[in-house]
Amino acid sequence: MGGDRGSEMAIQGALAAVRDTEGLEVILIGPRTILEQQLSEHAAAAGSSDLLGRIFVHHATEVITMDDSPVDAVRKKKEATIMVGFDLVKKGQADAVVSAGNSGATMAAAVRKLGRLPGISRPGIASFFPTLKKPVMLMDIGANVDCRPQHLYQFAVMASSCSRLLLNFDQPRIGLLSIGEETGKGNALVKETYELLKQSPLNFIGNVEGRDVYKGDVDVIVCDGFVGNISLKISEGLAEAAMQMLKREIMKTWRAKLGYLLIREAFKGFKKQVDYAEYGGAPLLGIDGTGIICHGSSNAIAIRNAIEVAANMVRNRVNEAIVQALGEYAA
């Protein structure tokens, strides 16, 4: 209920997810009457009324908005949809939560309701970035703005386990985001983290620079949440500005406008490659349960993909792998 585009996208995404994934069931959390009506309308429109047996509605009316302070919201709005969602996970009535609402509140609700995995000091948010090759997982993208080396080390362990199981890597290549490839380049946090990662059994390939993020020669990139959030947002901002600049140039001549008509499909293919909606949201890692944060303006495809990533994380027991890796590496 807290996303920028209301409940419609969640409902369409849920319908697409149960249609595409056998055995999957989705619980929609929000005002029962509204959701049930929208659900039956969308199912009828999509000719998918047969799927309704696998979509349930759990009633909740309180909503945390994008403007709410996360900490205050989870304390005051105890019956908010996102709180109810993680409560269902806690009670074993759901396996995972997917939300396109307030990210900070989603993280805060997850930690409050489910707690952290044993041994994890700071849960964080991972996100897939498109690259010239396979997508790369970057962690943390904003949950922890002031980090110690131990936190970044744990991000590496968590993202490595998650990436390995979700994308079927043998040994994900881990890079540390810095301002030079050589050992000893970076700020104090990065230099200390470098040593921790080098001594670990992780497949650590060293520092990676900003310009390497989109090349696809590394599977996991570790950074603090301040740097990660700026990396994500500056990329989104640049992509959007670049499309606008290009459009302005194209609109200058009839020749270019005609060319655009011919090239439009290629643009669509390109947009699909860089569209966050294709990447299934941002997994919360380090909580004792499964949660996915989606972009506030997520469309139905983004929601469907996020539900599938959540299901994959549960099926592949990502959390067990994280706890096991942490224990093994410590020993």
Next chain:
Amino acid sequence: MGGDRGSEMAIQGALAAVRDTEGLEVILIGPRTILEQQLSEHAAAAGSSDLLGRIFVHHATEVITMDDSPVDAVRKKKEATIMVGFDLVKKGQADAVVSAGNSGATMAAAVRKLGRLPGISRPGIASFFPTLKKPVMLMDIGANVDCRPQHLYQFAVMASSCSRLLLNFDQPRIGLLSIGEETGKGNALVKETYELLKQSPLNFIGNVEGRDVYKGDVDVIVCDGFVGNISLKISEGLAEAAMQMLKREIMKTWRAKLGYLLIREAFKGFKKQVDYAEYGGAPLLGIDGTGIICHGSSNAIAIRNAIEVAANMVRNRVNEAIVQALGEYAA
């Protein structure tokens, strides 16, 4: 001599700069015989032999390479071209230095030869980013990776003075790069810097997010050199990867290839808008003199523009403005 593309680009850039700017003189620093021969060849080829009276060669053979450690290099290679350059500024025989060589060494050489401006704790590197409107100046892009609030405050003062005089702003709008627009968002460094900027006479508009960098609604963005360097490099990397992805899509069909032929001029116009070469390099701010660092792979246009920015900084007395602003704001 230390750029990726050797001395040819510097020579062509120098020829273009003296052709386009009345009264400007350029001193090329490097091995005399080679430079003089290349210079007369390029001048003849460009039909610009009349300009040779305003281009001089200063002999120096030692070169700091891209792989040299900046600190070691400036200590050991005392006769390197970049050291000689700042020495000429110190002796009053040149007004500014432009270099496409090792950035760290250029900064180290500048500080070693010229020292800092009175009151400046940490000189830094500023850089122009293209936006949907006017270019924005971001500082620091890599000289200072671990900063205190006072350093970021001084970056704001320096970049504000420089941007005001170079781009003819009345009161440049200063933003602080963070992960949320609201007061109190960000890491510890940003939160403390926010208070300093708010209390200053600068035209501080508050936090700006990564996604706002390319919108052009702010004139100066302040951040530490670690975050700034990653912002710059991730942008370059994304732009390059996006062009490659788009090219791959276009090559898939004949229709799109034909469309590309029609749209090519629009692409060129777009590339020119985002090309760092158009933005005249990265001014070193806070040193007691004028220096510009260019991209290692700078072409002649980039060198010409950097020379013009250097000349403008000297003519507009940017350093005097910085010292004056620092003094006034302190009082």
